[in-house]
Amino acid sequence: xxxxxxxxxxxxxxxxxxxxxxxxxxxxxxxxxxxxxxxxxxxxxxxxxxxxxxxxxxxxxxxxxxxxxxxxxxxxxxxxxxxxxxxxxxxxxxxxxxxxxxxxxxxxxxxxxxxxxxxxxxxxxxxxxxxxxxxxxxxxxxxxxxxxxxxxxxxxxxxxxxxxxxxxxxxxxxxxxxxxxxxxxxxxxxxxxxxxxxxxxxxxxxxxxxxxxxxxxxxxxxxxxxxxxxxxxxxxxxxxxxxxxxxxxxxxxxxxxxxxxxxxxxxxxxxxxxxxxxxxxxxxxxxxxxxxxxxxxxxxxxxxxxxxxxxxxxxxxxxxxxxxxxxxxxxxxxxxxxxxxxxxxxxxxxxxxxxxxxxxxxxxxxxxxxxxxxxxxxxxxxxxxxxxxxxxxxxxxxxxxxxxxxxxxxxxxxxxxxxxxxxxxxxxxxxxxxxxxxxxxxxxxxxxxxxxxxxxxxxxxxxxxxxxxxxxxxxxxxxxxxxxxxxxxxxxxxxxxxxxxxxxxxxxxxxxxxxxxxxxxxxxxxxxxxxxxxxxxxxxxxxxxxxxxxxxxxxxxxxxxxxxxxxxxxxxxxxxxxxxxxxxxxxxxxxxxxxxxxxxxxxxxxxxxxxxxxxxxxxxxxxxxxxxxxxxxxxxxxxxxxxxxxxxxxxxxxxxxxxxxxxxxxxxxx
Numbered sequence: 001x002x003x004x005x006x007x008x009x010x011x012x013x014x015x016x017x018x019x020x021x022x023x024x025x026x027x028x029x030x031x032x033x034x035x036x037x038x039x040x041x042x043x044x045x046x047x048x049x050x051x052x053x054x055x056x057x058x059x060x061x062x063x064x065x066x067x068x069x070x071x072x073x074x075x076x077x078x079x080x081x082x083x084x085x086x087x088x089x090x091x092x093x094x095x096x097x098x099x100x101x102x103x104x105x106x107x108x109x110x111x112x113x114x115x116x117x118x119x120x121x122x123x124x125x126x127x128x129x130x131x132x133x134x135x136x137x138x139x140x141x142x143x144x145x146x147x148x149x150x151x152x153x154x155x156x157x158x159x160x161x162x163x164x165x166x167x168x169x170x171x172x173x174x175x176x177x178x179x180x181x182x183x184x185x186x187x188x189x190x191x192x193x194x195x196x197x198x199x200x201x202x203x204x205x206x207x208x209x210x211x212x213x214x215x216x217x218x219x220x221x222x223x224x225x226x227x228x229x230x231x232x233x234x235x236x237x238x239x240x241x242x243x244x245x246x247x248x249x250x251x252x253x254x255x256x257x258x259x260x261x262x263x264x265x266x267x268x269x270x271x272x273x274x275x276x277x278x279x280x281x282x283x284x285x286x287x288x289x290x291x292x293x294x295x296x297x298x299x300x301x302x303x304x305x306x307x308x309x310x311x312x313x314x315x316x317x318x319x320x321x322x323x324x325x326x327x328x329x330x331x332x333x334x335x336x337x338x339x340x341x342x343x344x345x346x347x348x349x350x351x352x353x354x355x356x357x358x359x360x361x362x363x364x365x366x367x368x369x370x371x372x373x374x375x376x377x378x379x380x381x382x383x384x385x386x387x388x389x390x391x392x393x394x395x396x397x398x399x400x401x402x403x404x405x406x407x408x409x410x411x412x413x414x415x416x417x418x419x420x421x422x423x424x425x426x427x428x429x430x431x432x433x434x435x436x437x438x439x440x441x442x443x444x445x446x447x448x449x450x451x452x453x454x455x456x457x458x459x460x461x462x463x464x465x466x467x468x469x470x471x472x473x474x475x476x477x478x479x480x481x482x483x484x485x486x487x488x489x490x491x492x493x494x495x496x497x498x499x500x501x502x503x504x505x506x507x508x509x510x511x512x513x514x515x516x517x518x519x520x521x522x523x524x525x526x527x528x529x530x531x532x533x534x535x536x537x538x539x540x541x542x543x544x545x546x547x548x549x550x551x552x553x554x555x556x557x558x559x560x561x562x563x564x565x566x567x568x569x570x571x572x573x574x575x576x577x578x579x580x581x582x583x584x585x586x587x588x589x590x591x592x593x594x595x596x597x598x599x600x601x602x603x604x605x606x607x608x609x610x611x612x613x614x615x616x617x618x619x620x621x622x623x624x625x626x627x628x629x630x631x632x633x634x635x636x637x638x639x640x641x642x643x644x645x646x647x648x649x650x651x652x653x654x655x656x657x658x659x660x661x662x663x664x665x666x667x668x669x670x
Contacts, residue, residue: 002028003038005112007070012041026326033055033109036066036118049114055123056576063121064106064505070114090117090160093185099576100539101152101181114329122183124175125169127235137235139274143236146300148180149228151559154293154574161185164219166227167208168234176534177517207241211250212286222289225296229281235269236260253282268429371634374405376662381656382424383643388408388432390647393654395663396423402437405451407665416450418445428490436477438465444479446494460487467509469517476533478519480507486521488533498536502529509551514558522549528563531574540578540617544571551594555609562593562611570613572625582628589616597653599647612653614641621654634666
């Protein structure tokens with residue numbers, strides 16, 4: 001099939017053997033720019049150009065999207081200006097395409113007196129197509145949408161770009177991973193508005209576009225948030241805002257709840273908090289709306305958790321998990337799964353540990369808590385890790401052994417032997433049934449914790465294993481070695497999935513994102529790399545530390561990353577932009593280990609998180625990540641601190657190091 005590139009052709013599709021369009025007699029171009037075979041029209045831009053589906057013959061006929069801009073401009077200087085604006089817009093889109101939820105820009109050029117953009121093709125359905133197929137949206141799905149899209153809007157707004165046309169048609173659910181992708185940044189529409197300002201050209205879609213954009217031609221970040229609010233209304237109610245706009249103008253916004261109650265999906269109910277959020281998105285006056293994506297995210301962070309699911313429910317939505325991570329200690333997410341029996345179980349465990357430390361669970365004292373000490377190793381304790389139950393602790397030592405500890409009794413449960421060299425890294429599986437250990441003997445061992453027996457040994461690295469991590473979905477184990485390689489393993493079979501290469505020195509630390517789709521690696525080469533676990537490809541490299549990177553950790557919501565370094569600092573990274581959010585300074589020696597935890601002692605702001613860090617300066621420090629300030633310093637007796645770990649409920653901290661081969665345990669106030 002050959003497609004005519006005359007944007008005014010009424011029937012552009014032609015057989016392959018045609019040289020001229022059968023409809024308009026325009027010469028057909030076999031390969032646009034000698035590379036892109038245009039197949040069919042995807043959409044018409046109202047006389048300013050078209051969007052086509054094409055094949056990239058240089059990439060084994062990989063699909064791509066070609067956008068054509070054909071302004072009806074006769075005057076030479078105006079056309080020249082349009083070309084300049086188009087190129088400038090393309091450069092802007094190239095930067096935006098760095099975000100994994102925005103199509104990447106592949107090319108931009110001028111040919112046959114037309115302007116073209118070539119962008120990545122997103123395989124999936126847009127949200128309007130989902131609605132037309134009968135998919136209904138409830139509050140949980142809307143919260144998922146907001147949490148997925150708001151960081152994308154923050155990303156583009158921070159770069160001075162306003163989308164101007166957010167609606168269900170321009171949001172695609174990517175088939176490969178289910179993430180929402182924002183498309184159609186409207187280069188042609190923005191250029192046409194710029195060129196034709198004298199005739200009052202506006203950008204946007206009736207019903208979705210706010211008044212300031214429709215009447216005055218101006219747009220702000222709050223304008224995109226209005227369009228996001230109308231999109232949520234459309235998805236929840238099944239009613240097109242364009243229909244209400246035609247019938248009622250902008251007055252429908254103030255009575256949207258009345259229309260919602262009369263909607264095609266009257267069974268959908270909304271919480272008071274979501275109603276308030278939608279109210280603030282749908283304000284007619286731009287000054288009364290949320291002014292930034294951050295403001296909406298903050299409102300969502302204050303959203304109370306959804307009602308607990310029945311005790312028989314075995315899974316919870318990703319939205320619920322995100323909200324519980326943001327609003328409550330992680331222990332409450334487990335309550336959703338365990339029902340009332342789980343509540344009693346976790347409370348009993350927590351009370352047992354609290355009793356051990358002689359302090360009530362709800363103690364809010366700001367005094368430094370007194371630690372308990374666990375003794376038993378014959379050499380340095382290099383790594384500590386909590387089991388998901390919060391009452392079992394594992395430790396790995398230079399004495400070549402692993403020990404399991406019961407924190408409710410402060411007693412050793414058992415010792416695991418099998419490694420022939422120092423044990424440098426350990427990690428629990430999400431179900432708490434398996435412990436992984438990495439050693440200087442170049443192997444990773446998997447242990448059955450109910451029997452204390454070795455399950456299998458993973459071999460393949462040519463040097464010692466400095467880091468191990470297990471994915472939250474329980475499917476994948478990652479190991480990082482002094483051989484500068486990362487290996488991914490199938491946890492159930494022990495088979496190697498692939499090897500990731502790119503670092504130039506030892507891999508000191510590994511961490512999985514909460515959705516198990518991204519791996520972060522910190523190396524002695526002073527770099528952090530982010531890896532796509534589906535493809536095995538590197539996403540980006542984070543640089544900024546001046547010395548070796550010794551520890552990395554994802555924030556509970558997966559939005560940010562923290563890193564600890566030999567340069568004595570901790571850096572917080574925005575994973576969308578790859579930029580440093582802030583640098584935490586206070587340690588006087590290298591930072592060996594970091595771990596996220598629930599905010600300590602602040603019930604009103606329990607949605608926040610705190611970071612714990614362990615250093616060679618003989619301290620564990622707790623940090624307020626919103627301010628970057630140190631909250632508390634926990635001191636050991638002497639020696640270096642090699643590892644810190646935080647229990648799932650965020651209330652217990654463990655540290656291991658070189659001081660008398662002991663482990664320190666601090667029970668924090670809830």
